[in-house]
Amino acid sequence: GAVVSQHPSRVICKSGTSVKIECRSLDFQATTMFWYRQFPKKSLMLMATSNEGSKATYEQGVEKDKFLINHASLTLSTLTVTSAHPEDSSFYICSASGQGRWNEQFFGPGTRLTVL
Amino acid sequence: DAKTTQPNSMESNEEEPVHLPCNHSTISGTDYIHWYRQLPSQGPEYVIHGLTSNVNNRMASLAIAEDRKSSTLILHRATLRDAAVYYCIPSGPGNEKLTFGTGTRLTIIP
Numbered sequence: 429g430a431v432v433s434q435h436p437s438r439v440i441c442k443s444g445t446s447v448k449i450e451c452r453s454l455d456f457q458a459t460t461m462f463w464y465r466q467f468p469k470k471s472l473m474l475m476a477t478s479n480e481g482s483k484a485t486y487e488q489g490v491e492k493d494k495f496l497i498n499h500a501s502l503t504l505s506t507l508t509v510t511s512a513h514p515e516d517s518s519f520y521i522c523s524a525s526g527q528g529r530w531n532e533q534f535f536g537p538g539t540r541l542t543v544l
Numbered sequence: 545d546a547k548t549t550q551p552n553s554m555e556s557n558e559e560e561p562v563h564l565p566c567n568h569s570t571i572s573g574t575d576y577i578h579w580y581r582q583l584p585s586q587g588p589e590y591v592i593h594g595l596t597s598n599v600n601n602r603m604a605s606l607a608i609a610e611d612r613k614s615s616t617l618i619l620h621r622a623t624l625r626d627a628a629v630y631y632c633i634p635s636g637p638g639n640e641k642l643t644f645g646t647g648t649r650l651t652i653i654p
Contacts, residue, residue: 432587460640471631472588472644521587525640532578533642535587 430456432524434536441512442544448508449539451522457502458524462533463495466519478505502526512543546571546634553649556622564617564648566632575634577608577615578642583628588644591617591630627652 431454441447451461460479464472476492478484478499486492496508505524509516519540523533549567556562568577579591592599592606594615599606605618619626631647 434587462641464644471646472582474641474643477641519585523587523642532590532593533640535580535589538585538587540585 430454430524430534432458432522432534432536434520434522434539436539437537438540438542440542440544443513444511446508446510447512447541448506449520449522449541451505451507451524451536453503453524453526453534456524456534457526458505459502459526460524461499461505462523462525463497463505463507464521464523466521466538468519472521475507509541512541514543517541517543546575548632548634548645550630550632550645550648552646553651555651555653556619557653558624559621562619562622562626562650564619564630564632564650565614566616567614568632568634569613571612571634572636573612575636577606577612578633578635579604579606579617579630580633580642580644581626581628581630582647583625588631622650622652624652624654626650 433452435450463475466472475490476484476486478497480502484497499505521538523535525533546568576593578593580588582588594606607616629647629649
């Protein structure tokens with residue numbers, strides 16, 4: 429299957445700083461990428477959907493100015509958590525689709541963000 | 545999005561078959577039934593999907609009820625590596641979004 433990577437896998441930052449998480453499709457062109465957030469013992473919650481070259485579509489309740497998403501190429505999307513606070517600590521997971529088949533999503537391994 | 549109901553948790557002995565049920569009574573006629581699983585501290589991975597007919601792949605089998613209101617994921621011979629949270633997700637063509645429910649946490653007993 430297709431491979432999606434995320435970097436970094438784990439990040440610890442101070443409150444008030446910004447953190448950028450990269451999501452790359454390694455062996456296919458991802459026309460659409462998705463960003464999810466997962467709190468401990470909870471399910472994945474979709475944050476936003478991004479298509480290459482266009483603005484991301486955010487789910488209700490997700491602040492677009494706080495969670496900046498850029499999908500500048502068919503293999504790279506970035507999520508920037510701006511002015512991070514402890515409540516933003518979570519497991520962030522990206523996925524990508526675009527293999528030309530049905531809407532199968534290929535997920536990255538996730539990034540664990542801890543805000544002190 | 546169609547609502548799904550899955551058991552919160554299930555246990556199975558290693559090397560035994562496992563049947564994971566999912567009710568999706570509000571599924572639309574064009575929705576596929578997708579199954580993903582999430583191993584601890586990892587992103588989800590695709591398991592199998594189907595529309596009407598039963599489906600088999602190297603990971604599992606998917607049995608879909610004739611009225612499509614329920615489906616069962618079958619792991620033919622569970623191993624310890626199959627311990628994960630399994631999600632059943634109806635999703636239609638043209639709708640790329642996957643809405644994850646609470647899933648079933650499968651524990652494999654050695």
